[in-house]
Amino acid sequence: MNRLHLHLPHLEHNYKCIRSKLNPETALIAVVKAGGYGSDPIKMAKRIEQLGVSALAVAYAQEGASLRKAGIQTPILVFYPQPEGLETLVENELEPCLYSTTILEQFRQLLQEKNRTHYPVHIKYNTGLNRVGFPPEKVDWVLAQFEDQRFELKSVYSHLAAAEAPKETPLSKTQIQSFLKLKAQHQASLTSKPLFHLLNSSGVFNYPEYQFDAVRCGIALHGFTNRTEWDEQLKPVAELTSTISQIHQVKKGAFVGYDHGWEAPQDSVIATLPIGHADGIGRQFGNHKAKVLLHQKWVPIVGNICMDMLMLDVTGAPCKEGDDVCFFGSKQSAADFAKKGETISYELLANLGPRVERVTHE
Numbered sequence: 001m002n003r004l005h006l007h008l009p010h011l012e013h014n015y016k017c018i019r020s021k022l023n024p025e026t027a028l029i030a031v032v033k034a035g036g037y038g039s040d041p042i043k044m045a046k047r048i049e050q051l052g053v054s055a056l057a058v059a060y061a062q063e064g065a066s067l068r069k070a071g072i073q074t075p076i077l078v079f080y081p082q083p084e085g086l087e088t089l090v091e092n093e094l095e096p097c098l099y100s101t102t103i104l105e106q107f108r109q110l111l112q113e114k115n116r117t118h119y120p121v122h123i124k125y126n127t128g129l130n131r132v133g134f135p136p137e138k139v140d141w142v143l144a145q146f147e148d149q150r151f152e153l154k155s156v157y158s159h160l161a162a163a164e165a166p167k168e169t170p171l172s173k174t175q176i177q178s179f180l181k182l183k184a185q186h187q188a189s190l191t192s193k194p195l196f197h198l199l200n201s202s203g204v205f206n207y208p209e210y211q212f213d214a215v216r217c218g219i220a221l222h223g224f225t226n227r228t229e230w231d232e233q234l235k236p237v238a239e240l241t242s243t244i245s246q247i248h249q250v251k252k253g254a255f256v257g258y259d260h261g262w263e264a265p266q267d268s269v270i271a272t273l274p275i276g277h278a279d280g281i282g283r284q285f286g287n288h289k290a291k292v293l294l295h296q297k298w299v300p301i302v303g304n305i306c307m308d309m310l311m312l313d314v315t316g317a318p319c320k321e322g323d324d325v326c327f328f329g330s331k332q333s334a335a336d337f338a339k340k341g342e343t344i345s346y347e348l349l350a351n352l353g354p355r356v357e358r359v360t361h362e
């Protein structure tokens with residue numbers, strides 16, 4: 001059937017490669033949101049924890065709760081806490097990243113009800129991505145929230161909008177300036193010493209000089225940086241394989257798939273795989289956009305991808321039912337495959353569905 005092989009030694013290699021870009025005192029926050037980028041969040045988190053990571057991060061509280069249930073002890077940041085998740089967050093000793101007056105006040109209220117003090121929190125500023133975060137003009141209001149002992153401010157951060165660009169764009173420069181100013185304002189007013197951080201994976205490779213006290217890496221742990229040159233230093237963790245269910249001999253002029261998707265230009269051999277758009281192989285990969293590896297030969301996906309299946313033209317590529325094919329791995333990485341469907345590694349990996357078995361290789 002369909003398997004996503006996860007090569008944990010590659011994860012370890014990537015972790016060490018990222019660390020090699022950092023000063024010894026810089027903390028690494030490993031981002032394991034979205035099912036560990038479609039992998040196996042618990043296995044990933046456990047291995048990263050063994051490697052001595054400073055903290056983990058997820059997007060939403062329930063993702064952090066399932067890591068705690070699996071026995072993960074490392075601090076876990078929740079990047080985008082929602083009102084409904086605050087209770088879960090406290091029950092699981094997760095650390096919220098507070099990004100608006102609304103969520104900050106709701107969280108303060110909850111801590112008051114639970115009679116909790118010194119609760120570890122993080123503050124997110126919006127310096128130009130315009131997604132979430134306090135506007136920098138709110139800094140005095142934010143600083144005033146730390147006058148009592150309700151919260152313990154562990155870190156202050158922002159997020160670049162264009163960290164993939166090899167050189168800082170004008171927007172990145174503005175964001176960096178704004179963040180430096182916020183850092184100075186916090187340091188001038190606080191007695192505590194929170195960490196400051198700005199960079200994601202691409203940022204670490206492109207501008208390590210802005211690593212501040214910590215960095216937040218997700219995709220690089222999986223082997224990708226959004227730039228081919230840097231990717232060469234990393235190893236793809238995930239390898240997606242499927243198995244041929246059936247083989248058909250079709251005559252020239254036969255149609256393959258829904259909606260007359262493909263018409264055979266010659267007598268052809270078609271192999272059907274038990275994987276479709278419900279498993280994360282979107283329709284955009286069909287109709288010859290993507291190729292997969294079958295016994296060292298590249299064969300195209302023909303016709304429209306179905307919900308549960310897709311078809312390959314295997315004419316001239318000897319194979320039999322039960323043979324394995326590889327969508328992505330070492331020969332064609334998830335980033336390469338994603339490009340064929342005009343998407344990116346993040347989306348491809350995070351879309352892999354629950355019917356794809358995750359198999360970890362220690």
Ligand SMILES: *Cc1c(COP(=O)(O)O)cnc(C)c1O
Nearest residue numbers: 031079159200201216217218219
């Ligand atoms: C997802 C996320 C990251 C990790 O980004 P990568 O590009 O995968 O390294 C870092 N910071 C924040 C706030 C995020 O949401």
